[in-house]
Amino acid sequence: MSSESQTPNLSVEDEAKAQSKKAAKKEAAKLEKQRRRQEAASSAASASVAGISIGDTPDPLASNYGDVPLLDLQSKEVTGLKWTDIGALTEDLKDQKVLIRGRAQTIRAVGKNIAFLVVRQMGFTVQCVLTVAPDLVSRHMVKYATGLSRESHVDIEGIISVPGVPIKGATQQVEVQVRKLYGISKAENLPINIEDAARSESEIEKALQAGEQLVRVNQDTRLNYRVLDLRTPANQAIFRVQCQVENIFRQFLLSEGFVGIHTPKLIGGSSEGGSAVFRLDYKGQPACLAQSPQLHKQMAICGDFGRVFEIGPVFRAEDSFTHRHLCEFTGLDVEMEIKEHYFEVMDIVDRLFVAMFDSLNENCKKELEAIERQYPFEPLKYLRKTLRLPFQEGVQMLKEVGMEVDPYGDLNTEAERKLGQLVLEKYGTEFYILHRYPLAVRPFYTMPSYDDPLYSNSFDVFIRGEEIISGAQRVHVPDFLEKRAEACGIDVKTISTYIDSFRYGAPPHGGFGVGLERVVMLFCALNNIRKTSLFPRDPTRIAP
Amino acid sequence: MSSESQTPNLSVEDEAKAQSKKAAKKEAAKLEKQRRRQEAASSAASASVAGISIGDTPDPLASNYGDVPLLDLQSKEVTGLKWTDIGALTEDLKDQKVLIRGRAQTIRAVGKNIAFLVVRQMGFTVQCVLTVAPDLVSRHMVKYATGLSRESHVDIEGIISVPGVPIKGATQQVEVQVRKLYGISKAENLPINIEDAARSESEIEKALQAGEQLVRVNQDTRLNYRVLDLRTPANQAIFRVQCQVENIFRQFLLSEGFVGIHTPKLIGGSSEGGSAVFRLDYKGQPACLAQSPQLHKQMAICGDFGRVFEIGPVFRAEDSFTHRHLCEFTGLDVEMEIKEHYFEVMDIVDRLFVAMFDSLNENCKKELEAIERQYPFEPLKYLRKTLRLPFQEGVQMLKEVGMEVDPYGDLNTEAERKLGQLVLEKYGTEFYILHRYPLAVRPFYTMPSYDDPLYSNSFDVFIRGEEIISGAQRVHVPDFLEKRAEACGIDVKTISTYIDSFRYGAPPHGGFGVGLERVVMLFCALNNIRKTSLFPRDPTRIAP
Incomplete structure (x- = not known):
């Protein structure tokens, strides 16, 4: 049950097979053992297996460099050696000996006696210098260094020096005068630099x-x-910002009395309905992947958790070839009891996101700068108290600039962008809530407005003219919910366990869902959601 | 892309259909509007629609009680009323007027003039009393109260009083003298109390x-x-403890420089191989659900994130009908570069879990008591510095008590339990690490031991004799990894993107995976993992 793969539980008939397989594995392991004894014996002759020869002279300094055999990296011993992070190399360490591990980002020879390596570790880089000197650095060693392939991992022992001029090609303003240099793992030819x-x-x-x-x-x-x-400074930063967005989301909600939950992604029937669903066979029963935690987060409210949130994957089989759709993304979901108004949900959105933007600007300065260097953007403009614009007012604003929009329909992408511009001009914000949407364009579980059932107690939230959040008050009365589902063409039988959850007393409640990748994309004004998904999935991509 | 369902993106040919559907919806909404105008008009005559009549006398206090019509719960207005949480009702509020919302847990009439309601909100309960009194509480109102169904939501306005004797049937030691009582949502007949x-x-x-x-x-x-x-005190507590386990996991790792990531659950090919995989069609390509984030968390290490963790669902199509297997559970996964030894990974496990257990015992006292009341258990025994027992020593301990175990095989459940007992007797701990497992029983990506390729740089962690964590150093050399996969009968083609990730320089690394549900189950000595999964999935259950 731990998250790693274990030997699967075997049925009786599989046992015999497994036994013979095990015997075969043992045999293979024995042969491997022999092979490696030989390897160990040959590598023991010299730590350097780089195969460098300059003339026929054996190098008396040969033990100071070379490729480390795999055997020495298989947890041979705990030496007590201390490695220093490259990001921590500063002038304070002048003249001290340090041990670092990182990737050989660039390798440059100057004649036969000097080599420069820029070594990188998690986005930080330092310049390392090899200069031939008696009893310290041999020409063999310089040759070994210049023969390293880019992106290979190296261990370097050296002395910190502080050059008189600023170093342009590295983040750290010190140099390492190399004394020892070992190759830890080799990179093959790189398809991209x-x-x-x-x-x-x-x-x-x-x-x-x-x-x-x-x-x-x-x-x-x-x-x-x-x-x-992913090794570029911008990408290293993007996913650290993403982690921070999630942290703030969690911490804010925990401080407001929310409980973090996990709802099933494997759903009987067809989730919320619609064609955009991945179907699968679940032990002979038809099943699908949850298009959102919507149904189960509401059921958690029926289970008396009061206020819940969930962070987890969301699956959409939509054929959307746009810059902002993925087939799998990370949903940040919230559901909460409300006392009397869906504005209570919008209050949480407002305070949560203002706190989030403040925190990102304050605590992720370095990351935002790294992103900005490769993908320039203007900081997000947002108000201390988030603008709440009624949908009808938004429609009116569009009308005034000659854009006719169906007052009972949804806004298309163009209209959303235009409205974003108008809001920015009028209210000076790129982050706002548009609420009281037409009922017809919202999911079946959306509560209609009390005074006009053509509208609903729902909202979307926009950053830079693009939607990132959808939310609403929900229908908590089972019979009404059933009617609404039917009216929206949903096969009520497939969601009966959901509807039945409301039969044992359900409080008025509401919630919202956010796409994590979209928040990061739009906060940093990136042009493609694939930039904020670690290993994105779209209609044509399921690898790597 | 926000996590809630939106109108799906429509193809051109679907547009027309959608338009006519929209028109039909508008029509339905109009009719609904008319119906509700009528309802509103009739309910406006009296707030009480409970239909109570005692003789023919109209009740002059009728506006103080009754069912609230749905229309009034559809975000009609923000009144500024303040509700007090039931958990916050203490003697300090004596003689003050409060407004509470909760469920009518029990309803008891004493003659025709008195009624007691125990009202519950998120596990906290308070006794509410209706006593007939002129100009305050009518017999109609008492009758309305006793006619409420259990688990219905009510709003109660009343005065806090402090009885002279302890209240046994509720958590709060005050009573509410009811002045107003409104039904918010009705529960139907309950299948279980x-x-x-x-x-x-x-x-x-x-x-x-x-x-x-x-x-x-x-x-x-x-x-x-x-x-x-889920409404029982024990269940309310279990999932709050679970949330806390996750919080501590995150906070500890963040403080140690780990980055939280999200890897795809939709995987091309067959994940780590094996039959225990849910297969599906991904836009015409064969795909499956990730059995763990193993492959992609290692790829994140190849992407230079250094130290990563992930919290997310894990899917196993195994036919395991045990107390500790689920088809979907929440994995807590860690992967990290190591400098020289897999003990570095075990160090993280050690400090993380000791910190976690300490924090649970310190900060979840109320929750653990609530669980203990229904499911009695002894607090977990663990050491300040976690025991690390070599696998061979464990085998020897079992041998000494007459249990013969294959030194190159896995431990079965019985042997694990027995070893747990022996460890408890000898070392006084129910939490320990068993390491250096036989290679043959570990996944293909496990690094063999440097001195004996029949063993591996791997470990399992046990609580109360059951496994909760698996971890290891991984093979970081692509050609060797490929050989190991082949030796384990895996079709290397299906994991080529994974293996190729190691071709551009991969650091030595290791990690581990934990089952969240198992941690909570075993920390609290619960007898079934279904108790720690909000909506569990097993081979026969995919609902609710």
Whole structure:
């Protein structure tokens, strides 16, 4: 039940097979053991297996460099050695000996006696220098260094020095005078270079004007080699910001008395209905993947948790080939009892997101700068108290600039963008709530407005003209809910356990759902949601 | 992309259909509007629609009680009224007027002039008293109160009084002298009573000895009516403890420099292989649900995040009908670069879980007491520094008590339990790490031991004799990884994107996975994992 794969529980008839398989594995392991004894014996002759020869002279300093054999990386011993993080290398460490581990980002030889390595660890880089010197650094060692492949991991022991001039090619303003250099793991030929992947559009343009054609890595190539692409400073920052968005979401809600829950993603029947659902066979029963935790988070309210939130994957089989749709994304969901008005839900949205934006601006400065360097953007404009615009007013604003919108229909993407512009001009905010949507464009469980059943107690929230949140008061009366489901063409039988949950007393309640990837994308004004999903899934992509 | 269902993106040919559907909805909404105008008009005549008549006398206090019509609960207005939480009702509020909302848990009439209601809100209960008094409480009102169905929601306005004797039937030691009583939502006939569901086995036994047969609600019935079952104090506490386990997990790891990530649950090919996988069609491509975030969390390490964790659903299509297996559960996963030894991963496990247990014991006292009242258990015994027992030593301990175990095989459930007992007797702990497992019983990505390839750099962690965590150093060399996968009978083609991730330089790394439900189950010594899953999924259950 722990999250890692274990030997599966076997049926009686599988046992025999497993036994013979086990015997075969043992045999394989024995052979492997022999092979490795030989390897160990040969590598013991010299720590360096780099196979460097300069003339025929054996290098008396050979033990100071070379590739570390795998055997030495298989938890051989706890040496007590201390590694220093590259991000922690500062002038305070001048003249001290340090041990670092990182990737050889760039390798440059200057003649045969000097080599420069820029070594990177989680976005931080330091320049490491090898200079041939008697009893310290041999020419063999410099040759070994310059023969390293980019992105290989190295362990470097060296002395910290502080150069008189600023270092441009690295984040840390010190150098490491290398004394020992060991290859930990080798990178093969790279399909994309990190420098290319990290380049901004404006750098490419500027170079072009100067007559130089720099490599532009397109979005699809990035995703094909995502583990390389993720190493750029901007991507390292994006996913740290994303983690922070989630942290603030959790911490804020916990402080407001919400309980974090986990609802099932495997659902009998067809979730909330519709075609945009992934279907599967569940032990002979038809099932699907939850399109949202909607039904079960409401059931948790019927189970008396009062205020709940959930962070988890959401699955949409929609054929949406846009910059803002994914087939799997991370939903941040909230559901809460309300006393009398859906504004209580909007109050939470308001305070939660203002707190979130404040915290990101305050605590993620470095990350936002790293993103901004590759993908320039203006900080989000938002008010201390979030604007709440009635839908009808929004329609009116659009009408006044000549954009006719069905007052009982939904806004299309163009209208949403336009309204975002108008709101920014009139109210000075790029973050606002549009509420009291037409009932006909909302899901069946949405509570109609008390004074006009053509409208509903619902809202969407926009950042920079794009929707990130949907929310509403829900129908808590089972018979009315059933009627609404039927009216929306949903097969009530498939959601009977949901509707029945309201038969044992259900409080008035409401909630909302947020797309985590969209929040990060729009806060940083990125142009594609694939940039904020670690391993995105869209209609044509299910790898890596 | 927000987590709630939106009108799906429509293809061109669907647009027309949607338009006519929309028109039909508008028509339906108009009719509904008319119907409700009428309802509103008739209910405006009196707030009470309870239909109570005692003789023919109209009650001059009729506006003080009755069912609130739905229309008044559809966000009609923000009144500024303040509700007090039932858990906050203390003697400090003596003689003050309060407004509360909760469920009528029990309703008891004493003659025609007095009624007692126990009203519950999120596990807290308060006794509310109606006593007929001129100009305050009418007999009609008492009759209305006693006619309420259990578990219905009510709004009560009343005066706090402090009785001279302790109140046994409620958590709060004050009473509410009811002045106004409104029904907010009605419960239909209950299939199970909360008191029955909340009863401990020992209460049932004790009553039986006294000749009284009390209702025992079995596990399956509980799950069939989970929204009722969840309302018991023990269940309210279990899921608050679960939330806390997750909080501590996150906070500890964040403080140690880990980044929270989200990896895809939709995987091309067959995840880590094996039959225990849910398969589905992904836009015409074969796909499956991730059996763990194993492959992608390692890929995040190849993407330079250094230290990552993930909290998310894990899917196992195993036919395991045990007290500790689910088809969907919440995985707490960790992956991290290591410098030289898998003990670095075990160090994190050690400190994380000791911190977690300490925090639960310190900060969840009330919740643990609530669980203990229904399901008695002894507090978990654990050491300040977690015991690390080599697998071979464990085998030897079992041998010494006459239990022969294959030193190159896995421990079965019986052996695990026995070893748990022996460890408790010898070391005084119910929480320990068993490490250096035979390679043959671990997943293909497990790093063999440096000195004996029949063993591996892996570990399991046990609470009260049951496994909750699996972890290991991983193979970070792509060619070796490929060989290991082949040796374990895995079709390497299906995991090529995973293996290729290691070709661009991969650091030595390791990690572990924990089952959230198991941690809570075993910390509280519960007998069934279905008790710690909000809406459990097992081979025969996919509802509610």
